[in-house]
Amino acid sequence: MSFPEASLLLRAVRSPEDLRELTNPQWDLLLRLLWKCRLIGRVALSCDAAGISGSLPQKVQQQFESALVLIDKQRQMVAWEANRVGWAMQGLEVPVVLLKGAAYMLSRFDFQRGRLFADLDVMVPVDDLARVEERLKQRGWRFTKLNAYDERYYRVWSHELPPMRHFEREVELDVHHTILPLTSRLTPDREKLWERTQTLPGTPFRTLAPEDMVLHSAVHLFHDGELADAVRDVLDLDGLMRLFSQQAGFWDTLILRAGELGLSRPLFYALRYCDRFLETPVPDHVMASSQKNAPTSPLRLAMDAMVPRALFPQHPDRSNVATGVSRWLLYTRAHWLRMPPSILLPHLARKGLRRIKGRPDDHGN
Amino acid sequence: MNNRLDGLTDGQLSQRLRTDGLPLKIGCFDARIRTSGLELATLAHSLYRDYSLADDDGPFDFHVRVASPLARRFTRPQAVFHWDGGQPFEPLPAGLAFPLLEWGINWCIANRAHRYLMLHSACVEKNGDAVLFPAWPGHGKTTLCAALINRGWRLLSDEFGLVRPEDDLLQPLPRPLPLKNESIEVIRGFAPDAYLGPVFPKTRKGDVAHMRPPADSIARAEEPAVPRWLVFPRWVADSPTKLEPMPGPEAFFMVATNAFNYEVRGEAGFRTVTRLVRSCSAYRLVYSNLEEAVDAINGLLN
Numbered sequence: 001m002s003f004p005e006a007s008l009l010l011r012a013v014r015s016p017e018d019l020r021e022l023t024n025p026q027w028d029l030l031l032r033l034l035w036k037c038r039l040i041g042r043v044a045l046s047c048d049a050a051g052i053s054g055s056l057p058q059k060v061q062q063q064f065e066s067a068l069v070l071i072d073k074q075r076q077m078v079a080w081e082a083n084r085v086g087w088a089m090q091g092l093e094v095p096v097v098l099l100k101g102a103a104y105m106l107s108r109f110d111f112q113r114g115r116l117f118a119d120l121d122v123m124v125p126v127d128d129l130a131r132v133e134e135r136l137k138q139r140g141w142r143f144t145k146l147n148a149y150d151e152r153y154y155r156v157w158s159h160e161l162p163p164m165r166h167f168e169r170e171v172e173l174d175v176h177h178t179i180l181p182l183t184s185r186l187t188p189d190r191e192k193l194w195e196r197t198q199t200l201p202g203t204p205f206r207t208l209a210p211e212d213m214v215l216h217s218a219v220h221l222f223h224d225g226e227l228a229d230a231v232r233d234v235l236d237l238d239g240l241m242r243l244f245s246q247q248a249g250f251w252d253t254l255i256l257r258a259g260e261l262g263l264s265r266p267l268f269y270a271l272r273y274c275d276r277f278l279e280t281p282v283p284d285h286v287m288a289s290s291q292k293n294a295p296t297s298p299l300r301l302a303m304d305a306m307v308p309r310a311l312f313p314q315h316p317d318r319s320n321v322a323t324g325v326s327r328w329l330l331y332t333r334a335h336w337l338r339m340p341p342s343i344l345l346p347h348l349a350r351k352g353l354r355r356i357k358g359r360p361d362d363h364g365n
Numbered sequence: 366m367n368n369r370l371d372g373l374t375d376g377q378l379s380q381r382l383r384t385d386g387l388p389l390k391i392g393c394f395d396a397r398i399r400t401s402g403l404e405l406a407t408l409a410h411s412l413y414r415d416y417s418l419a420d421d422d423g424p425f426d427f428h429v430r431v432a433s434p435l436a437r438r439f440t441r442p443q444a445v446f447h448w449d450g451g452q453p454f455e456p457l458p459a460g461l462a463f464p465l466l467e468w469g470i471n472w473c474i475a476n477r478a479h480r481y482l483m484l485h486s487a488c489v490e491k492n493g494d495a496v497l498f499p500a501w502p503g504h505g506k507t508t509l510c511a512a513l514i515n516r517g518w519r520l521l522s523d524e525f526g527l528v529r530p531e532d533d534l535l536q537p538l539p540r541p542l543p544l545k546n547e548s549i550e551v552i553r554g555f556a557p558d559a560y561l562g563p564v565f566p567k568t569r570k571g572d573v574a575h576m577r578p579p580a581d582s583i584a585r586a587e588e589p590a591v592p593r594w595l596v597f598p599r600w601v602a603d604s605p606t607k608l609e610p611m612p613g614p615e616a617f618f619m620v621a622t623n624a625f626n627y628e629v630r631g632e633a634g635f636r637t638v639t640r641l642v643r644s645c646s647a648y649r650l651v652y653s654n655l656e657e658a659v660d661a662i663n664g665l666l667n
Contacts, residue, residue, distance in 0.1 A: 028423030032449055059395065059424045062480055065530075069479035073629045316428065316449050 006312035009033050009231065010277060016046040020055055027060055029315070036313045037229045040064065041071040041114030071116045078102055081120045081171040086204040088139040094132055097123040097197050097206045099176065099216065104236070106203055111239025115232070119163075119172040122205075125194065126177040133161060133175070140166050141173060149350065157181055179216050180224055185337045188219075188261035210244040211257040218270035219263055223337055227310035227330050231277075234311060237270050238278040251286045264293035273307060306330055371414035379406035386428070388419035392522075392538035392586045394426040394478070395419035396470060402433035403444060403462045412541045412562050415580040427473040431466045433459050448473055457568075464565050464573050467543060471524060474538070475625045481536060482637045483625035484526030488535055488590070489518035495535050495590035496662060497526050497645070498598050499623040502570075505600035505652075508548040511576055512655045513662060515556035520582035521590060525625075528637055533644075534589035539582045541575040549574045555655050594665050595620065595647040598658070606657040608664070609649050616647035 008030050011018055022030065034040035044064035047053045053061060082102050089096055098106060101117035124132045141164040146154075154162040160176040178190040196209035208216060217240060221233040244250045258267040268290045274280035275287065294300055306326035314323050335348060370378070370389070381387045382405060386397040396419070419425070430447040434456075437443050442459035445452055446469040453472055457465050475483060486499040487510035496518075500506040507523045514520040520539045527536040541562070544552055549564060549572060560577040595616050596608075611619075620638050621627045627634045646665075652658035 024420065024422035024424055028425055031424055032428065036449065057424060059426065063424075063426065063477075065480040066478055069633075070629060073631060076631065 003309075003312070005029070005033055005315050006308060009037070009039070009312060012043050013039065013046075013235065014278065016043065016050045017052060019043075019047060020052055024057065027057060031060065031063055032316050033313050035067070036316065037231050038116040039232055039235070040067040041116050042232075042235070043114075044068055045114040068114070071114060074116060074118055075105060077169070077171050078117065078120050079105065081166070081169065081173065082106065082122075082203075082205070084139075084166065084169075085120065085122060085136075085173065088135055088141075089132070089204070092128075092131060092135055094124055094128040095194075095197070095206055096204070097208060098200065098203075099123055099179075099208070100220070100236075103200075103207045103213065104240075106200060106205070107207060109239065109243055111235070111243065115236075119174060121174045121176060123176040123178070126190065129161070129175070129177050136164060136173070136175070140168065142167055144172070153347070159184075179219060181338050184224065186219070186223060186262055186266075188215075188263055192261060209257075210240070210247065210250065211254045212261075214240050214244065214254060214270070215258055215261060215263045215267060218266040222266045222269040224334060226334060227307065228327050229311070229313045231311045231313075234273060234277060238274045238280045241274065241280055241282070245281065251283055255286060255289050258293075264290070265295070268293040268295075269303070269307075273311075277308075277311075368417055369414070370410070370416050370418060372418075373410075375406050375410055378410055379404065382406060382409070385421075386430075388421050388423075388425070389413065390417040390419045390586070391470065391540065393527075393536050394474060394538075395423070396427045396429060396473075397423070397425045398466070399428075399430040400432070400462070401430065402435065402438055402442075403431055403459060405431070405463055405466070408463050408562060411560070412575055412577050415577070415583045417583075426477070427470065429466070429469055429473060431462045431469070433462070461565055461568055463562075463575075464543065464568050467541065467575065471540075474525065478527070479626050479629055480530055482526075482528040482530075482627070482630055482634055484528065484620060485524070485623045485625055486526035487523045488521035488526050488592075489513045490521055490535075490537075490590040491518050491666065493591055494593040494666075495521060496594040496596055496665065497535075497592055498596050499526065499620055500598055501623065505548075505598055507542055507544060508551060508600070508655070509598050509652075509658055509662075511542050511544060511548070511552050511559070512555055512659050514579055514582065515552075515559055516659050516663075518662075519585060519590075520578045526592075528592070528641065529589065530633070530637075532589075533592070533637065533640055535592055536589055537582070537586045539578045539586055541577060543570075543573050543575055545573055546571040551655065552576065592641055592645055595642070595645045596650050596662065596665075597648070598650045598652070600653065601651050602653055604651050604653045606654060606661055607649075607651045608661045611647040611649045613642050613647065616645075617642045 008026065012030055034043055044067055047056065099121040101115060102120050104112040143162045144165050146162050151162060159178045159181045160174050164173045179188060180186055193208060193212055196212060197206040198209060200207050214237065217233065217237050221230060258264045271282050271287060271290050275282055306329060309323045309326040310330050314320055382398065382400045386399040389396050389398055428449055432445050432447060433442050434445060443456040444459045444462035444465050445456045446454050446465050448469065484499055486497045487506040488495050488497045489510060498506045498509060510523045521535055522538040523542045525538045527538055529536050552559060562575040564572050564574045566572050597619055617638060620642060650658065650661060
């Protein structure tokens with residue numbers, strides 16, 4: 001990698017034992033980057049696992065300790081929120097799928113230890129959405145403050161209800177009915193997603209099939225979300241693929257499934273950048289097969305130049321013009337993929353105006 | 366001596382603030398402080414002269430910056446607090462940059478230092494033993510704390526009772542004391558020798574002036590203290606001084622509800638507060654006269 005922040009971060013994530021060699025200024029930068037991209041818990045735990053925590057500078061040990069206290073608390077809060085959602089849904093006979101962080105946590109995947117997240121994402125069948133919303137409201141969840149435009153945005157175009165929060169608690173609950181906005185260029189068949197969901201033993205919930213978890217993560221990162229500082233999401237993808245690749249037939253199913261759901265392009269990006277940044281052991285034939293879904297070479301070159309600049313955090317004291325431009329282009333691209341121009345242009349204009357007026361951006365997109 | 370902030374001239378201090386940042390030891394935390402478009406060197410010099418400089422190389426606990434955005438500098442100058450790219454507060458008028466920096470540093474500590482149980486409490490020490498004054502804002506803990514440290518007690522903190530996870534001792538965090546409104550004149554009258562910075566009128570909390578902590582308290586910032594007494598103070602106009610024992614269970618709830626991160630620390634927080642309440646004597650203090658309140662606290666030592 002050509003810029004030092006990215007290589008420092010990758011080194012910390014890939015080979016924690018190297019961290020003993022870091023100088024104090026390197027530690028100073030690394031700690032700031034780890035907080036910024038929410039990887040401090042993960043690196044703290046991998047230093048423990050490598051048995052080197054005790055030999056790190058005292059300031060580092062103390063920040064790791066503080067971070068883990070906070071992360072444990074947030075994870076406990078999300079787990080409790082999931083428990084309460086399970087309780088609220090009793091008697092409705094509606095299947096509830098856990099998505100993203102909560103699914104990884106309650107599945108006890110190894111790679112997600114120390115992962116910092118604060119929201120609970122679930123998915124329910126679209127036909128049951130109204131009943132679920134009604135039940136959640138009866139049990140104390142409220143929509144967080146929205147104006148009429150935001151409300152309409154969620155109700156008409158989005159793949160989720162407006163964010164909710166229980167009046168006694170702090171965790172945000174996002175209730176999805178599919179994995180991409182209805183206006184998006186890609187529209188995977190949600191029936192197909194439901195067909196292969198699995199029970200999550202010991203809980204009232206379900207999860208996506210392993211391949212679909214990977215595809216959802218890829219779609220979220222490369223098609224729908226903001227890439228800025230999202231290196232953690234690449235680590236999720238890497239962790240999921242390393243874990244599931246122990247199951248026979250995983251890779252071939254993944255390629256087939258991506259085709260079936262129309263998600264081959266996001267999978268191409270996931271494989272490409274996981275391989276490039278984290279040396280995820282993707283079999284050659286899978287890589288080769290995925291190449292068929294590569295974009296044309298000018299676009300691919302542009303993505304290769306921009307994606308790392310967006311994924312990895314910048315030096316906190318120095319902003320970089322190329323990085324700023326890359327992030328802006330990728331942000332615009334995500335919106336372009338998310339909605340047709342007739343909706344996009346007024347949407348961006350409204351958001352821009354809101355930013356100028358200095359109001360907070362309440363639906364994070 | 367040359368490792369202290371007063372080893373720098375105003376000019377050097379100003380330059381450090383404007384360029385690479387001032388590495389400052391604030392109790393057990395190392396902060397790197399920068400300013401842009403604002404001149405805080407003289408103020409920082411007068412209130413922070415006894416503080417030590419931190420290692421230039423870090424690693425730092427916090428990187429903070431107060432900046433005056435260029436766009437408004439000539440019309441309605443503002444001060445914005447930056448913490449590693451984030452801006453947790455609304456901008457304030459540029460004249461309030463220093464109080465903003467002080468609040469900002471407290472905010473960073475309260476949001477990050479979760480290895481400690483952080484009580485919302487003033488604490489002072491004598492002979493190795495500490496009194497904690499957990500209280501809601503407005504109950505007079507900073508004023509009482511300012512009074513005590515001008516009568517022979519060592520300042521641990523006017524705001525944070527940091528309980529160390531390894532041994533339940535109190536970790537000192539001496540910071541300039543923000544006196545508010547009437548307290549400013551009260552302390553000027555009570556301790557004419559104490560150094561107070563300028564009065565910042567009309568902040569979020571009314572008028573504020575910062576008292577410089579005693580040099581000895583800053584020099585001994587790495588020396589922890591044993592918590593012995595929990596005193597819940599309350600200033601009530603014209604009230605006689607009353608110091609009454611408080612039952613343990615009540616003290617428990619008062620401590621737990623006056624903490625920054627009791628809930629974040631979960632079970633560990635519960636256990637720490639339990640041990641603290643069991644090992645301390647708890648009192649309720651109602652006062653209006655500061656001399657009498659100080660006498661009452663001194664009486665605890667016997």
